[in-house]
Amino acid sequence: MSTLPHDSAHNHVRGLSEFIDDRPALRGEVFVEVLFSRQAHARIRDIELGRALKHPGVLGIYTAKDFHHNLWGTIFKDQPLLADQEVNFVGEAIALIAAETRDSARVARSLIRVAYEALPAILSIDQAKAAQSFIAGSRKIERGNVETALKSAPHQLQGNIIIRGADHFYLESQAAIAYPKEDGQIEVHSSSQHPTETQHVVAHGLGLPYRDVVCIVKRMGGGFGGKESQAAPIAAYAALVAQKLNRPARLILTKDDDMIMTGKRNPFENQYRVGFDDEGKIVALDVELFSDGGAYADLSTSIMERAMLHSDNAYFIPHMRVVGQVCRTHYHPHTAFRGFGGPKGVATIERIIEEIAHALGKDPLEIRKLNCYTAIGGRDITHYGQKVENNCLPELFERLETSSQYKARRARIQKQNAKALSGSSRLLRGISLTAVKFGISFTTRFLNQANALVIIHRDGSVQVSTGATEMGQGVNARISELVAQELGISRDEVRMMATATDKNANTSPTAASSGTDLNGAAAVLAVRKIKARLSELAIQVLKIPESRWARHTAGLGTEPEIEVSIEGFEKDKVNDPNADAIWETGIASYHGVTFKDGMVLCPNLDDPSNPKQVSFAALVNEAYHHRISLSDYAHYRIPGLSFNKLTGRGDAFMYFTQGAATSEVSVDLDTGEVKVLSVDILMDLGRPVNEALDLGQVTGAFIQGMGWVTTEKLHYNKDGALLAYSPSTYKIPSIQDTPRDFKIELLANDRNFANLRGTKAVGEPPLLLSLSVWTAIHDALKGLPEYKEHYPRMELPATQEEVLRALMPEKFARLAPSGKSSAP
C-alpha cells in the first residue's frame, strides 16, 4: 500500500498537464460552435442560415442531414445527434457552425434564426405519469409477500420523497478536437470517459467503419459520469466538421452551453409504504421509483436498475417490492452521475428509516442497527437474492458510533436544541449517522470486461495502455503502481499511455467505480505473462556466466550464440488476478523468482542465503536477444455475475464497498442557513492500492454529495429552460463549506477475496454518505412543535429556502403572494 501522489500531480501544479483545449492549434484548424434549441418541445419550421453563412470567417454550417446516421444512444439508439424537424429539450443541438475563429463561430451562431412551432411539453414526472410518457417498461424486483406482510405489520406508514437533479460541474467542459487523416480516417481527442463508445458514435455518425476512427483520451478535467455517454456526440460534432472541411476541428463548450445542453443526475419522485414492528424492525416495504429520464433514454434505464438494487441500502427487508419506471420528459437527457441510481435508492430507504424512528420516538441509529444486514438469522440476503459477503456493516456502525462519540453528542445536541426552542439561542443542531453498501460491478454484465497492453522496452522502462480513462481519480497512478510492484521497479519506470482505441478496443466506460478493478486486473494479468517468461529466462541464464549472455555476444559472430528455450505458461486461460499471487502481498512469483528493487532474484540451491541475481533492465535486454516477447496483452472479465434482469434475481455484484458517516449540522432559525460542523467517516475499502488517493476519493465524493443534498439546485423556468447554468447561479460547495472538523478513517479489511489484491472500489460509494448531512438537517428540525406528529419532509436538496420553509411553514403561508393579509 502506498501513498504516492497522483502520477500527474507535478504537472498539474505547474500548469503543464495537457487538456483538450490546451492542444496547440494545427494549421488550418477550425472552430466549431453548436446552435441549440431554445424550446423544450417544438417542431422546427425553418432554419434561416443566410446571415450566418455570410458572416466573415464562417466556413460551413451543418444540420441533421449532414450526418450519415443521425441516431445514437448507449442503450437505445433514440437520440438524434442533431435535431431533425423536432426539438425535444432546451439545449438540444440543431446545427454546427464551423469558422476560422471562435469569435466568428459564436457571432455566426447568434445570426441563425430558427422558426419553431411550439408543441406541448412534459416538464414534470407527474405530467409524464399522467400522459403515460415513459422510457422502456416498468421493472420490478420482489421478494416475499409484500401485501400480506404490510397488512399484518404492527405499524405502517407511507410517504413520498422528491429528489432533484444535480449538474456534474466538471471543471473542463465537454470538448473534442478531430483531425482528418489519410484515407478518410478520423483521429478524435475527446474529454470522454468512454473512448470506445465515442469512437463508435463518431464512426456511425460519419458512416465510417470503426477501423477508421481512433479516439484518444489523455485525461479529463473531471467527469463524474457526465462524460460517460454524453462526450460522444460532442466528438461526433467535431469529427463531422473535420470530415466535411478536411481540416482539424475544435469544439470546446463554454460552461454555460455545457450546462444547458448536457443531462444531469436524474430527478426521482418515489413513493413508499412500509410496515414495521414495535422495535422498528422493517417487516415489509413497497417502493415505487419514478425517475425523470429527460427527452431521450441515455443511461436512465440502467440508472433506474441501480436505484432499485440499492433501495435496501444497509438493511435486510424480508418482504420487499421495488418497482421502477423511467419517465420521458422534455428536459436534457439525464445521465450517469457518481453513484448512478444508487444515491436515489439509498436516499429513499434512509428517509424511510428516519420516519420509522420518528414515528416510534426512537433514535434513527437504533433503527438502522436493528435492520442492518447480518449473518445472524440469515438476514444477509438482498431483495434480489445476493448474499452480502464480507459484510462489514455491523462493525462499521459499532465502531463509528463509538469513535464519533455519537451518544455523547446526541445528548449535548438535545440540550442545545432545548435552549434554541426556548428562545435563548437561534441555532438548532442535528446529528445523523448513516451507512452505505454499494454494489461493485456494472449491472449490465457485458460491461464487466477490460483489456490491457504492457510493453517493456529494452532499457527496462515500461509502457502500459488500458481502456481506463484518467479524470483525476488516479486510475493511472494505481495501475502503474500495480504493474511496477509486480516487476519490482519504481512507479516512475512505468508510463501510463493515453487511452486510445487503436491499442485498447472494445473497452467499457471508466465508470461504476470499476476503473482500477477491471483495468488494473487486466494489466496485472498482462504483466504476469511477461513476468513468467522473464522468471524462466532468469533461472536459465543465471546458470551461465554473464559475459556469455546473448546481449553481449549476439550478432557479433565472435562466439556461438547460447540457446535457451522458454516453455512459457498457459497464462492466457487465467482470469483471476489473485490466482498466482501470494494473498498477503498480492504479487505473483514464478519458479521462486522474485522481482524486487530493480533486481530479479533466483533461488540459489548451492547457497540459499545468497540468491543469484540480475538487474531487471539487464534481464529485459537479454530476453530481447533470445527473441522472447517483452510485450503482452490480457483480457479480464469479472466472474460469477448471475443477475437476471427479467426475474430481478441473482448476483448483481462482485462485492460491496461499505462505509458509514456521522454528520453534525447547525441550522440558523432566522435564515435557514445550514452549516456542516463536523463529519466523521469510516470506510471499508479492503486493502487499497494507494491509500492517499483513496482518501482523496472519499473526501471529494462526500463534499460533492454534500452539494447535491444542500446548495445545488437546478432552477428551470416554467418553459423547461435551465436558469442555473453557471457557477454564479448553480452553487457547488466552496472551500468555506468544508466541514471544520473532517475525519476520515479506513476500516482494516483483509478479506475481500473477490477482487484484485483484496482492494475495494472507492469512486462512488462515499458520495452516498453525504446523505447523513441531509438526514442531520431533518434531525435538527425534529424537535420543533410542528413536527410532533409527522416527520419534517424536505426535498433533496434541502436548500436554504427549503429549510427555512420547513422551519416556519406558517410564516411562509402567511407571506406567500396569495396570502394577501401581509402584503397590502
Add this chain to the structure above:
Amino acid sequence: MRKTVLFYLNGKRQEVGPEHAGLMLSDYLRYERGLVGTKVVCAEGDCGACSVLRLRPMASSKNLPQAARNIYLPINSCITTVAQMDGSSLVTVEALASQTAGLTPVQQAMVSSHGSQCGFCTPGFVMALTGLVEKKLCDGVKKGARCTPREAKNCLTGNLCRCTGYQPIIDAAVAIDLSKCASVKDQFYSLAQERELKKVLKDPVKFQNEHFSFFAPTTLKDAAAFLRRQPDARLIGAATDLGVVHNKGKIRLSKLLSLHLIPELYDVKKLSPTRMTVGSRVTLSELRHFLKDKIPEFAKFLDLFASPQIKNLATLSGNVSNGSPIADTPPFLLIAQATIIVAGPRGKRSIPIEKFYLGYRKTALKPGEFISAIEFDLPKKTESLALYKVSQRKDLDISGVNAAFRITWSDAKKTKIREVRIALGGVGPTTLRLPRTEAALKGLTLKSDPNSMRLNEVVEILHSEMQPLSDLRGTSAFRRVLVENLFLKFFREQGVLQ
C-alpha cells in the same frame, strides 16, 4: 500619447496594440502566448481557474498599509481585457517553478498533500495560494511560520474544485513553510521595471483599429469630453461585470474608455472624523484594508461578498453604478448617507444615493457622466450597525436578500431610538430605503415594549414597503420571511427584544 498598452508578463516586457488589447487576458495568455496553464471554466469570475498574479505599482492610495500596495495579487484573467493590464506586472503559473529550483513550496505542498486530482482547477489554486504567501512574506514571517486554515480558506474562496472536497488543499496550504518561500516580487519585479511602468502610467493611451478602440486619459476632463463625443464608448472600471456580459455574448467590449491613468481616482481618505471618501479606482480589497478598524461591520461584510480575485479588481463605484437591486454595497451606502460624486462634461456634481437609483438598473448618471468618488458616513461607535447578506451558498454567491440597519440612539444605554435607517436589497427594483418603517420606529423606546407588539406592527409596515419577486434565488415568500426575520434579529441583537 501612447499607441500601445505596456505590461510585463513573467518578467518579460509586452506591448500590445489594438489587435490583441481587446482580448480577455486569459484568451491572450492561452491562444496568443501559448500559456495554457491558465484555465478558463466559467468565464465569469466565479471559479478562479484563470487566476494570475498582478502587481500595479503605486496605483493605490498612500493611505493604505504597505500590505495593500505594490504587491502581487491574484485576479481573474477571464473577465479582464488585456488593455486593462496597462502598467501592470503579471505572473502566470508556468513561471513559478524553475529548472534549477524545481517546484515552489506551494506547488510541492499541493503535490504532497494530494491537493490536485483532475488538475483543471489546480493552476488557479496554486496562483491564489501563491498570492497568500506573497502577502504573508510582505507582512514578514518568522522561521517555520505557517498560515492558518482560516487564512487559507479566505484566500481560496474564489476557487472552485469539484474533485478534492478542498480538505487536501487546506492541508497543503497549512503545510507550506512560509519562511522557505521566495517572493514572486523578488523574481519578477525589478526597479527598472517599476521605473518604466510608473513612467508610462503618466502618459495617456489611445489606439484603435476597425475592431477595437481604447482610450485612457490622465484627466477627468479628457475622460468626460471623450464620453460626450463618443456616447457609444463603454466606460470600464474593472469590468468584472461588463467582462462577464461580454463573455456571454450580450455586449461587445469594442470601444473602451479606461480611467486607470487618472491619479485622483485612487484616493481613499477621511474627510472628517465621521465622513470619508473613496475614489472610483480604489479596489474593494484596498477599501477593506482602509475600513478594517473604521467600520469593522462593513469590512467583515466585504469578506462574504465576491472572491478575493474579484475584489482585487472590482471597485465600490462599479458595484454602485451597475445598478443591480441585489448589489451588496448599496444597502450599507444608503444607511451611511452616501453621496455619489459624479464627474461630467461640466465638472463635478454630487448626488445623494437616495436619488441615484431611478429604477431597475437605471441610475441618475447622464451621458458623459461617471462616478469619480463616493463619500459616506463613518458611523460612530455609539451607533448600532448591522449588515446582512443571505444567499444560497454563504460565500461568493449573489444575494437573495441583503439588508443594512443603523440606529442612532437618544441615550447612552441604547434604548430610545433617535433615528433609524434601514435599507434592503433584493426586494424591489432598486435597493430600498424604508421611510415609513423608519418613521414608525423613530422615537420608540424599545425596552418599554417587552412584548414587542409595536415591533410586530412595524413588521406589517415593513412588508408593505417592499415588492419582492420570485426568481431562481428565491420565492417572494422566502424573501419576505428573510427580511422579517432579519429585522427581528437585528432588534433582538440590540438586546431590546426577547
